[in-house]
Amino acid sequence: MASSATDLTPRAREIVDAARELLEAEGPEGLSMRRVAERIGIRAPSIYKHLPDKQALEAALVSAGFEDWAGAFERTDGSPAALARAYRGYALAHPHLYRLMTERPLDRERLVPGVEERAAAPIAGAVGGDPDLARALWAFAHGMTILELNGRFPAGADVDAAWAAGMARIIGE
Amino acid sequence: MASSATDLTPRAREIVDAARELLEAEGPEGLSMRRVAERIGIRAPSIYKHLPDKQALEAALVSAGFEDWAGAFERTDGSPAALARAYRGYALAHPHLYRLMTERPLDRERLVPGVEERAAAPIAGAVGGDPDLARALWAFAHGMTILELNGRFPAGADVDAAWAAGMARIIGE
DNA sequence: GTCTATACCCGGATAGAC
DNA sequence: GTCTATCCGGGTATAGAC
Secondary structure, three states: OOOOOOOOOHHHHHHHHHHHHHHHHHOHHHOOHHHHHHHOOOOHHHHOOOOOOHHHHHHHHHHHHHHHHHHHHHOOOOOHHHHHHHHHHHHHHOHHHHHHHHOOOOOHHHOOOOHHHHHHHHHHHHOOOOHHHHHHHHHHHHHHHHHHHOOOOOOOOOHHHHHHHHHHHHHOO | OOOOOOOOOHHHHHHHHHHHHHHHHHOHHHOOHHHHHHHOOOOHHHHOOOOOOHHHHHHHHHHHHHHHHHHHHHOOOOOHHHHHHHHHHHHHHOHHHHHHHHOOOOOHHHOOOOHHHHHHHHHHHHOOOOHHHHHHHHHHHHHHHHHHHOOOOOOOOOHHHHHHHHHHHHHOO
């Protein structure tokens, strides 16, 4: 899985890719500078020749995630149902990255410019541009997604039906 | 702030109360056995005479949180708008505890029995008992809440208006 | 650009004296 | 039920040799 097309050097990109694999495989606890370095056959201190610190590494991960996510939206037909499927599908396929992307304030200066907007635009489009309704829709989608990722729906819950019920009411039939 | 009425000994309750204060004040990173002990004037190893391990301490915090939360719901008039205010208000008043309560699977064996149901019942009631719609409403409320706590709405966003827009569509006018 | 060595933090938990 | 001493693990990051 290639990382984002930014101004990273090839070696830095290799580090970010390794970090991403590690994050997906083991979650945030596995994402240490030592383990990332180990994965590409170097020692942790060498990473600092390519990236200033761990925050920069995480920002690169978040940027790459937004680019992928926007891409997933752009490959749909743009209908609310398709966007909802893409949203949930991306998060279920990359749960730890999705958490990293949503569980803290965005470090916008370090993101690839425009990528947040690319990811948000389809949601705004689905509700015709009303910003309050777009935020409500996003909150619903994020809530469904993160509660599912966090194992908070009971075993017998019909998550598809809950998605459908919410989408029908927020978007209208 | 007193902790829950469980089978905790008085000393254990003191520990849990200290942990809660520490969590609220400093977030999860501040919640170490050493710091909790320090707050009540003992050393960390002494905690293990009262609670088996850190997981038990966290479960006690979550139980107490659910009890408070259910109580906040029960003090409303039960209308959807009042429940929404209580939900958001509780989370904004206790952000770190709210996160602890929602960001991982519930350790139900260690919770005070029935407290999860007490907290969930008002939400189910607000939608007339339809479980799919109740989950959609919960997802919306949690999504609004956690995105606000995580600083993910832009500075100019009208969060009240987004709540109102979502509630109107999910509950109906 | 890599390494070793290291400085400096932090954490959970246990053993055994009192 | 408290303590001290300790064991174990972890982490980010820097200095300086090569």
